[in-house]
Amino acid sequence: SSELTQDPAVSVALGQTVRITCQGDILRSYYASWYQQKPGQAPVLVIYGQNDRPSGIPDRFSGSSSRNTASLTIAGAQAEDEADYYCNSRDSSGNHLLFGGGTKVTVL
């Protein structure tokens, strides 16, 4: 099925590392992209492709993938990284996109 599943919430201590996962069978065929969304703002692309960062995204953000799971890792989380994070990829048709339900990251 074309679904992407994310944990609803995760917390991380300031300066520590957190991994957010996105599961779905479609990820065996397509890469996931990752977005950061802060309250009242539009989403921002932070990772795309195998592990690429758009210009301006800190290198503490990285992506990886294994079988049906894509992961976003924030190494040395900062207070400003507190946000909702969404994964997305294509669906089984290849023509449509779909999003995971989002993960709320709290930096303690």
Add this chain to the structure above:
Amino acid sequence: QVQLVQSGAEVKKPGASVKLSCKASGYTFSNSYIHWVRQAPGQGLEWMGVINPSDGSTTHTQKFQGRVAMANNTSTSTVYMELSSLRSEDTAIYYCARGYYEGLDFWGPGTLVTVSS
């Protein structure tokens, strides 16, 4: 620099239609698909559909079959999305975003659409 500028907030009654716009600048308009994504209050992101500005072809998720229409004007680098037969569940922020690989690399600021009697 790439920019997507969206039209202003709308308030509509149930059963009405709304037409939103998204004006692109800073890149070659016909070279990138434009997607529409919405977000209901307190909810996650929901992909709605996409238009290829080079030929005007569109596709959208089955959920909006018969209710959504997308079009573009290459002379003004503007994409339009019309959603009809509005209901309260359509209350959301509607974003346009530029396609890039499997993702969306630039997003507009969003347009709030409120459906209320």
